[in-house]
Amino acid sequence: MPPPVPMTVPTASIVVLISGQGSNMEALVQAARQGRWEQRFGARVVGVVSNRPDAPGLAWARQQGLQAAALDHRHYPTREAFDADLAHTIDAMDPHGQPAWVLLAGFMRILTPGFVQRYEGRMLNIHPSLLPAFPGLHTHRRAIESGCRFAGATVHRVTAELDHGDILEQAVVPVLPGDTPDTLAARVLTQEHVIYPRAVERLLAAAAAVAVAPPQRNV
Ligand code: GAR
Numbered sequence: 001m002p003p004p005v006p007m008t009v010p011t012a013s014i015v016v017l018i019s020g021q022g023s024n025m026e027a028l029v030q031a032a033r034q035g036r037w038e039q040r041f042g043a044r045v046v047g048v049v050s051n052r053p054d055a056p057g058l059a060w061a062r063q064q065g066l067q068a069a070a071l072d073h074r075h076y077p078t079r080e081a082f083d084a085d086l087a088h089t090i091d092a093m094d095p096h097g098q099p100a101w102v103l104l105a106g107f108m109r110i111l112t113p114g115f116v117q118r119y120e121g122r123m124l125n126i127h128p129s130l131l132p133a134f135p136g137l138h139t140h141r142r143a144i145e146s147g148c149r150f151a152g153a154t155v156h157r158v159t160a161e162l163d164h165g166d167i168l169e170q171a172v173v174p175v176l177p178g179d180t181p182d183t184l185a186a187r188v189l190t191q192e193h194v195i196y197p198r199a200v201e202r203l204l205a206a207a208a209a210v211a212v213a214p215p216q217r218n219v
Helices: 023-034 037-041 056-063 079-092 113-118 139-145 181-212
Strands: 012-018 043-050 067-070 101-104 123-127 150-157 167-174
Touching: 012 023, 012 056, 012 079, 012 181, 023 037, 023 043, 023 056, 023 181, 037 043, 037 181, 043 056, 043 079, 056 067, 079 113, 101 181, 123 181, 139 150, 139 181, 150 181, 167 181
Parallel strands: 012 043, 012 101, 043 067, 101 123
Antiparallel strands: 123 150, 150 167
């Protein structure tokens, strides 16, 4: 059993961004509970934001007692205006106005450079391919059409360049004869639910270890 986190460690809020089903978000919320992230790392999922008001994941988040907000991107004149409101909504979910982590979980929006810069280093994404192969959309169809024998998913830090940034975790699955984009997507998704929580937990553990490390003595 890991030691409890001392009271001096501030709570690290996590905000998850979704656009649809939200199964990765569910996996993260459940991993946080089962892995006792709050007790072990002082980390808690505080809220979920969707750019689609009808995203099924929003209803699930509300049922869990999480803050859940919808910002319909179609109501904004520019990407910059949407991202400004999105940042405001994300920050307001943390009691101190500054969530420690922003996790993109099936969030299907291209982000402006200013938004990326605001959360740089503390924003992660899961992408349904083995990056750097197949950034962008329709990853499963492209993997099948390219004759790939393996496909997978990648957890990476978000940088200004779409689907680039440090790779934190990957999972590989076979592409089977007769696979359609849907059957392959389903196989990949089961692995996404494993690697995203694992990548986050690893970062939280590293951050908590730094926070409780005793000061270095000069010798
Ligand atoms: C997941 O497969 C995720 O990797 C993908 O959308 C799906 C969302 O599923 N993300 C992207 O394609 C981002 N470019 P979920 O809503 O059930 O988590």
